[in-house]
Amino acid sequence: MSNIERYEVTAKDIAKDKMLKHLSWATIPVLTFTPGIVFLIIGLLSASPASVAFFFFLAFISSFAGFFFGALLTAFIFYYRSNWLKKLREKIAADGIHPDEIEWFKSEMTSAEKKALQEIEARDKLLADAYRETLASRLTATRVINKVKEELLYIQRKVNSVKNLQKADTEGFLQELKRDEEKLKRIRKEAEQMLDEAKARLQMIEVTAHRGGSVADMELALKKLSARARELPLALEAIRIEEQLRRQLEEETTQLLS
Numbered sequence: 001m002s003n004i005e006r007y008e009v010t011a012k013d014i015a016k017d018k019m020l021k022h023l024s025w026a027t028i029p030v031l032t033f034t035p036g037i038v039f040l041i042i043g044l045l046s047a048s049p050a051s052v053a054f055f056f057f058l059a060f061i062s063s064f065a066g067f068f069f070g071a072l073l074t075a076f077i078f079y080y081r082s083n084w085l086k087k088l089r090e091k092i093a094a095d096g097i098h099p100d101e102i103e104w105f106k107s108e109m110t111s112a113e114k115k116a117l118q119e120i121e122a123r124d125k126l127l128a129d130a131y132r133e134t135l136a137s138r139l140t141a142t143r144v145i146n147k148v149k150e151e152l153l154y155i156q157r158k159v160n161s162v163k164n165l166q167k168a169d170t171e172g173f174l175q176e177l178k179r180d181e182e183k184l185k186r187i188r189k190e191a192e193q194m195l196d197e198a199k200a201r202l203q204m205i206e207v208t209a210h211r212g213g214s215v216a217d218m219e220l221a222l223k224k225l226s227a228r229a230r231e232l233p234l235a236l237e238a239i240r241i242e243e244q245l246r247r248q249l250e251e252e253t254t255q256l257l258s
Contacts, residue, residue, distance in 0.1 A: 006095045006098075007091040007092050007094060007095070009088075009092065009101065009104070013088060016084075017081075017085070020077060020080070020081040020084070021081070023077050024074055024077045024078055024081065025074075027070045027073050027074045027077065028067060028070035028071060028074055029070075030070070031066035031067070031069055031070035031073070032063050032066045032067040032070055033063065033066075034066070035059070035062035035063060035065075035066050036059040036060070036062055036063035036066070037059075038059075039055045039056070039058040039059035039062055040055070040056065040059045042055045043055030043056050043058075043059065085104070085107075088104065089104055089105060092104055092105075093105075093139075093140065093143055096136075096140045097136045097137075097139045097140045097143070098136055099129065099132040099133045099135075099136045100132075101136070102132055102135055102136050102139065105139050108139055108142070108143075109135070109139070113135060113138075113202070116131070116202075116206050116209075117131055117132070117135065119209070120205070120206070120209045123209055124209055127205055127208060127209050130205055131202065131205045131206075131209075134198050134201045134202050134205060135198075135202065137194060137197075137198040137201075138195060138198035138199060138202060140194075141191045141192075141194040141195035141198055142195060144187065144188075144191040144194075145188060145191045145192060145195065148184050148185075148187055148188040148191065149188075151180075151184050152181065152184055152185070152188075155177050155180055155181050155184070156181075158177055159174060159177050159178075162174055162177070
């Protein structure tokens with residue numbers, strides 16, 4: 001049994017992510033327009049034309065400088081947030097990705113998966129929960145496969161470097177590396193099976209969700225058609241009875257007149 005404890009995303013993590021996200025798009029406008037507006041106001045309040053021109057010039061220069069420094073700071077914030085989210089995702093995914101954690105892994109989801117999740121959530125909450133759970137399995141399997149590939153490459157490089165040493169006492173170490181490689185390959189095989197199953201289940205849920213809406217509409221149409229199928233014979237039988245009564249009445253009237 002694994003001793004890895006599940007990492008719980010804290011309120012601090014959520015607040016930090018929101019702050020960095022807001023800073024990334026607010027930095028350039030704030031640093032560009034704020035100094036310029038301040039100097040423009042000072043210039044408008046100035047008495048002499050020379051001071052007005054001077055502060056207008058300062059407003060232009062400060063806006064340009066603010067845009068430049070804002071762009072640099074925004075690039076740094078994007079870089080910092082990207083690295084921070086990468087480390088956070090590693091912590092979260094250490095014991096496998098859970099359904100309530102997939103929001104942190106949207107960058108690893110395909111556009112089709114994002115669209116499907118949004119549509120299913122709007123249509124059926126129960127199916128959305130199943131889709132989230134399966135999507136978490138898909139993301140976990142993909143991450144495991146990628147990690148195994150990295151580890152196998154590392155082991156291969158290690159084996160090559162050890163073989164180049166050409167020492168007798170490296171045989172035991174090579175055997176350990178070989179056992180690790182076999183274990184990793186078994187894990188990769190299981191992860192690939194898990195990935196195939198998750199992808200198949202995602203497609204099944206998408207089809208089910210789609211059919212849920214379409215079938216509901218079709219069932220309504222079929223119910224209406226079934227109702228009409230029951231009503232038409234009754235209506236036809238009523239017309240037939242009326243026709244028979246009319247014929248009988250006509251026959252009786254003819255007999256009476258004759």
